[in-house]
Amino acid sequence: MLASVGLGALMAGGAVTIGAAPASAAWSDCTYDYACMWQSTDYPYSPNASFQYNIRQLTASNNLVNSVVNRGATAKARFFDGFDFTGAYFTLDREGNLSGAQWRDPYLANGTDSTTTPWSNRISSGKFV
Numbered sequence: 001m002l003a004s005v006g007l008g009a010l011m012a013g014g015a016v017t018i019g020a021a022p023a024s025a026a027w028s029d030c031t032y033d034y035a036c037m038w039q040s041t042d043y044p045y046s047p048n049a050s051f052q053y054n055i056r057q058l059t060a061s062n063n064l065v066n067s068v069v070n071r072g073a074t075a076k077a078r079f080f081d082g083f084d085f086t087g088a089y090f091t092l093d094r095e096g097n098l099s100g101a102q103w104r105d106p107y108l109a110n111g112t113d114s115t116t117t118p119w120s121n122r123i124s125s126g127k128f129v
Helices: 007-012
Strands: 035-038 049-051 067-070 077-082 086-092 125-128
Touching (some): 035 077, 049 125
Antiparallel strands (some): 035 067, 077 086, 077 125
16 A cells, blocks of 8 residues: 555645755863863864863874863863873863863864964873863
8 A cells, every 4th residue: 555655645744854854063062071182173073082080092083173162060171282191282161160261162274262372283282280
């Protein structure tokens, strides 16, 4: 009986979706209590790297990070351009801070709220402070 149902009958029942839904992601894909980093801008897919306390040396994402978010519960996240928390750095406040300070950045190529220095493809380590 199903074989005798035409396309018009199927369409009358509502919208038809063909193919898989596109993958979507957002900064909220970063686990609460972590800081996360993506190699692309605007937080696509799952984070490429993250830390709950610190990360002394990024491996596969070293110098490839282009968007970041701090979902730490109580601490600010600091991102460095050298291994072992050395070199220049910038700091993001925690999510939900009451001061309205920056806690995520989808496009590091134009700097952050605290600096106009571009930070795309520079991050090598990070920690909560």
